[in-house]
Amino acid sequence: MKVKTSAVKTLLEVRDLEVSFQGVKTVTALSGVSFSIGESETLALVGETGCGKSVVAHVIMRLLPPESRVKGTVELGGKTLLELSEKEMAKIRGREIAIIFQNPSLALNPVYSIGHQLAEPLRVHRKEGKKEALLKAVSTLKNMGFANVGECINYYPSWCSGGMNQRFLIAASTVLSPLLLIADEPSKGLDRKCVAELEVELKKLKVERKTALLLISHDLGFVRRLADRIAVMYAGEIVEISDSSSLFESPLHPYTRGLLNSLPEKGFIPIPGFSPPLSSPPSGCKFHPRCPFREKRCTEKHPELKEIGRMSVRCFLCP
Amino acid sequence: MKEACAERGPEKQLIQLETPGLSLPRERSFRSFQKQENFLGKFNQGGILLLAFFLFMALFPSLLAPYAPDERFIPYEAPSREHILGTNDIGNDILSELVYGARISMTVGFAAALISTLIGTILGLCAGYFRGALDELLMGFTDVVLIIPKIPLIIVLGAFLRPSIWVLIPVLGFMSWESTARVTRSKTLQLREAGYVKSALCMGFSPSHIMVSDIFPNIVHILLPKFMLATASAMISEASLSFLGLSDISMKSWGSMLSFAFFRGGFIREMWWWYLPPGICITLCVMAIALIGFGLETKGEKYAGEGADKA
Numbered sequence: 001m002k003v004k005t006s007a008v009k010t011l012l013e014v015r016d017l018e019v020s021f022q023g024v025k026t027v028t029a030l031s032g033v034s035f036s037i038g039e040s041e042t043l044a045l046v047g048e049t050g051c052g053k054s055v056v057a058h059v060i061m062r063l064l065p066p067e068s069r070v071k072g073t074v075e076l077g078g079k080t081l082l083e084l085s086e087k088e089m090a091k092i093r094g095r096e097i098a099i100i101f102q103n104p105s106l107a108l109n110p111v112y113s114i115g116h117q118l119a120e121p122l123r124v125h126r127k128e129g130k131k132e133a134l135l136k137a138v139s140t141l142k143n144m145g146f147a148n149v150g151e152c153i154n155y156y157p158s159w160c161s162g163g164m165n166q167r168f169l170i171a172a173s174t175v176l177s178p179l180l181l182i183a184d185e186p187s188k189g190l191d192r193k194c195v196a197e198l199e200v201e202l203k204k205l206k207v208e209r210k211t212a213l214l215l216i217s218h219d220l221g222f223v224r225r226l227a228d229r230i231a232v233m234y235a236g237e238i239v240e241i242s243d244s245s246s247l248f249e250s251p252l253h254p255y256t257r258g259l260l261n262s263l264p265e266k267g268f269i270p271i272p273g274f275s276p277p278l279s280s281p282p283s284g285c286k287f288h289p290r291c292p293f294r295e296k297r298c299t300e301k302h303p304e305l306k307e308i309g310r311m312s313v314r315c316f317l318c319p
Numbered sequence: 320m321k322e323a324c325a326e327r328g329p330e331k332q333l334i335q336l337e338t339p340g341l342s343l344p345r346e347r348s349f350r351s352f353q354k355q356e357n358f359l360g361k362f363n364q365g366g367i368l369l370l371a372f373f374l375f376m377a378l379f380p381s382l383l384a385p386y387a388p389d390e391r392f393i394p395y396e397a398p399s400r401e402h403i404l405g406t407n408d409i410g411n412d413i414l415s416e417l418v419y420g421a422r423i424s425m426t427v428g429f430a431a432a433l434i435s436t437l438i439g440t441i442l443g444l445c446a447g448y449f450r451g452a453l454d455e456l457l458m459g460f461t462d463v464v465l466i467i468p469k470i471p472l473i474i475v476l477g478a479f480l481r482p483s484i485w486v487l488i489p490v491l492g493f494m495s496w497e498s499t500a501r502v503t504r505s506k507t508l509q510l511r512e513a514g515y516v517k518s519a520l521c522m523g524f525s526p527s528h529i530m531v532s533d534i535f536p537n538i539v540h541i542l543l544p545k546f547m548l549a550t551a552s553a554m555i556s557e558a559s560l561s562f563l564g565l566s567d568i569s570m571k572s573w574g575s576m577l578s579f580a581f582f583r584g585g586f587i588r589e590m591w592w593w594y595l596p597p598g599i600c601i602t603l604c605v606m607a608i609a610l611i612g613f614g615l616e617t618k619g620e621k622y623a624g625e626g627a628d629k630a
Contacts, residue, residue, distance in 0.1 A: 061521055066451070094523030106514035111536040120532075121522045173522070 008038035011212050012060070012180055017072035019055055019064070025279040029055045030236045033072075034305070037180065040210035044223040044244075046259070047233035048275050053216045055236075057182045060214070061099055062089050077179065094121055098173035102185040104166040108157035115153030118172050125176055140171050144201065163194030170201055174211065181205065182214045187222050195222060202226055220263060224248055232256050235276055235286040242311035252313040254291045285315070293317055366610030373604045376421040384415035388571070395588065404592045408583040416571060417596050423572035424601070427484050427491070428554035428608075434492025435553075436499055436546045440538075443503025444530045448511055458504065465497045470559065477565035484567055487560065491553045499545050506538045540618065547612030551605040558601050573597035 019030040029052045037043045045053045058064050060074055062081065074081045076096060081089070101107045108117055118137035122128045128136075134153070141149045144167055157165055166186065174181060183202070187195045203226065205211045217223050223230060223244075230247045232240045232255065240253040251257045258271035273290040276282050282289055288298040297316055305314045376383055385403070391410040398405045404413040446457040473490050480486050510516055511534070519533045560566065561574025562581070571579075580586065580594035 063517065063520065090523045090525060092523065093521050099518070099521045101514055101518060103514060107518045109515040109519070109533055109537070120524075124522070124524055124528060169518070173518070 008041060010036045011039045011041075011077060012037040012214070013073075013075040014056075014060070015073045015075075017056070017059060017074065018070070019052075019059060020069045021065075022067045022069060027279045028236060028281070029278055030059070032305075033233075033236075033238055035231055035238060035241060037212050037214060039179070040206060040212055042206060042213040042215060042226055042228045044215040044217060044227035044230045045233055046218055046220060046223055046230060048218065050275065050278070051233045052236040052278075053218075053233055054184055057099060057184045057214065057216055060182065061093065061097060094173070094178065095125055095176050096178055097180045097182065098176070098178040099182040099184060100166075100169050100173050100186055102188040104169045105157060105160075105162055107169055108165055108172075110157055112156075113153065114155050114157070114160075114168050118153075118168070118175060121172065121176050137171075137175065140175055141168075144171055144204075161194075162190055163197055166190065166194065166198055167201055170198075170205075174205060174209065177209055178211065180212045180214065182216070184216045185218070186215075187217060187219050195219075199225060220259070232259065235281055236278055237286060237314065238305065238312075239287065239314045240312065241305075242313075246311060252308070252311060252318045253287075253315050254293055254317070255287050258290075362610050363614030366607045366614065369603060369607035370611060373421055373425065373600075373607065376418055377425045378422075380415075380418045380422060384412075384418040386412040386415045388412075388415050388419040390415070395584075395590070397590075398592050404596055405590065407579065407585070407593060413576075413593055413596065416576060417573070417600060420571050420573045420576055420597065421600070421604075423484060423570045424554055424557060424574065425604070427488055427557040427572065428550045430488045431491035431495065431553035431557075432546050432549035434489060435494075435496040435549050436542060437496075438493070439496035439499025439545075440503050440535075440542060442496070443500040444507050444534065446500070447504040447507025448526060448530050448534065450508075454504070457500070461497045461500050464494070467494065469494045469556070473556075473560055474563065474565060477560070482565045482567055484570055484572075487557060487566070491556055495549055495553065499542070499549070502541060502545065503538060506541060507534055510534050510537055540615070544612040544616040547608050547615065551608040551612070554601065554605055554608075573601050 013036045015034050017030050017033040018028070020026050020028045033052075033056065035043065045056060047053055055064075059070060060076075060081065062084075064070065070082060072082075076092070079092070081092070084092070108114070112120075115134055115137055118140065119128075119130070119133035122133040122136055123130065126133075138149050138153060141152055146152050146167075152168075157168075160168070186198055186202075190198065199222065202213065202215075206213060206226075213226070215223060215227055227244045229241060230244050231238050232247070232253065234255050240247070240251070240256050242252070247256065248260065251260055255271070258269075260266055261269040262271060271290055276286060276289065282299075283302075284300050285291070285294075285298045285303050288294045291298065295316070301316075303314050303316050305312045306318070308318065388411060390412065392402065392406050392412065394406055394408050394410040396402055396406040396410075402412050402414070404417065407413055407416065442457050442461070446454040472494070473487070476486065476490055507530075516529060516533055519529050524533075557566075557572060558574030558577065561572055562578045564578055564582075566572060566575045566578070568575070574597070576597040577594055580590070580597075584590075585593040
């Protein structure tokens with residue numbers, strides 16, 4: 001399953017992304033975020049609540065409110081997404097990048113049947129007929145392992161459980177076979193069984209359709225089973241990027257180590273303190289107030305992302 | 320996998336299975352709720368029956384009216400077997416006049432309400448969805464229209480234009496869309512942040528597609544009662560304007576019947592069979608429409624409430 005990043009073509013390239021929200025106080029939600037996703041690769045973004053994971057997804061989809069300021073570049077297969085007009089962006093949304101949001105029951109329109117909603121993207125983007133599109137929707141659902149597809153088509157979102165809706169939503173957003181699927185906390189609010197089903201579904205997408213996946217989650221176990229590479233975010237920065245296995249076996253950044261130690265199977269040791277407010281980040285390394293290994297230089301200078309072999313880490317202490 | 324799907328079928332089935340096993344107190348409260356439901360429902364049904372009757376009157380007046388509206392008999396006759404509601408000043412049968420008047424009154428009401436709901440919905444959707452400068456502009460315009468005094472304006476217009484229902488309908492329509500626009504805008508503002516609108520945006524649908532097929536179906540339950548209430552108020556406006564003499568003489572509505580009764584001696588001669596029936600008809604018809612509107616509103620609230628529970 002492991003894909004070597006250097007061998008595959010990059011699909012999405014994000015460079016020096018900086019996002020701030022203008023308000024009473026200017027909040028810098030992201031600073032200096034760079035990463036790339038290869039074709040049919042899965043990159044996971046993990047981190048605490050409020051560290052800017054979802055903002056990354058929103059920047060790529062260009063869904064940010066007008067009061068936000070964005071710097072940096074986002075390239076998808078040679079197109080710079082941040083410079084496109086709204087109309088050109090609409091063509092990319094759904095066809096090339098799709099997104100599934102948390103809380104699937106709210107992401108489906110309550111007044112339409114599942115079949116209608118699955119067929120809608122085909123009808124709008126490919127101008128297909130009603131029957132044709134519905135037949136395709138049926139076959140997609142059949143592929144997903146729904147036994148009673150004929151009935152499912154006529155269900156309304158309020159009749160179905162969160163897990164079912166989640167899978168309908170995945171079917172709807174991948175019916176146009178996009179190159180990149182962004183999953184914004186897909187496992188949130190689902191029970192174990194549904195999460196397992198979701199995992200199966202996403203794995204199938206990876207293997208059968210070669211869809212690249214940007215997985216945003218704070219469920220580390222879920223991420224470990226799915227991701228090829230993992231980027232750990234803290235206070236609007238990426239502090240560590242590495243392969244899934246090496247991140248879990250030998251984490252470099254103190255924050256990553258803290259995160260792993262706070263897992264139940266590792267002893268439930270929480271990281272002391274709170275993450276800093278994004279409107280007034282601390283000087284130097286943003287993690288230094290909570291870091292057990294901090295030195296004097298950590299409080300003064302801001303570390304850059306250093307490459308160490310196939311990993312990158314933002315810490316002075318890591319060789 | 321297949322078993323899992325079968326297990327988690329639609330919730331409806333689950334509820335049906337569970338209902339017989341409900342405990343007693345819960346059942347009782349459910350019943351009282353049901354009673355209340357029927358209480359409202361009866362009003363609604365009464366409204367529908369009444370409105371159906373008036374609609375029948377408006378669509379097939381010749382089936383109900385004993386004479387043609389322009390047929391002449393002896394004027395100022397009291398009710399008799401030939402003329403159940405007597406005759407008016409020029410000898411027309413009042414019952415026939417009443418039946419034929421339904422068409423004019425209801426046409427004005429529904430057409431004006433249709434225009435106002437259409438304008439209100441389109442402007443409200445655009446303002447709420449696009450926000451920003453367009454929103455400010457449209458809502459500013461709405462405020463300006465809101466402060467124009469309606470009846471005086473129509474009286475002034477009536478003085479300059481030839482009084483006719485084809486002037487009255489657009490004027491009433493163009494003057495009463497503001498509250499619809501406001502309500503639509505606020506609901507659109509709320510819905511544009513909803514998950515399904517966002518995911519529709521992420522599917523790459525155009526703004527017009529999102530407005531028409533994602534937001535609009537979710538606000539219909541607010542617009543329908545608004546439409547009904549707009550119809551009722553347009554009918555009342557029409558009646559009051561006709562009473563002031565600003566109506567087409569060739570198209571007699573209930574309001575103009577009242578006006579004629581007032582100015583041609585119906586009130587002085589105490590011919591209650593002339594001035595009372597059109598008044599009762601206006602009241603009943605408006606009441607029927609309002610009842611249906613209220614019924615739809617409560618239904619809509621219930622629907623919206625269910626949605627909120629899901630969230």
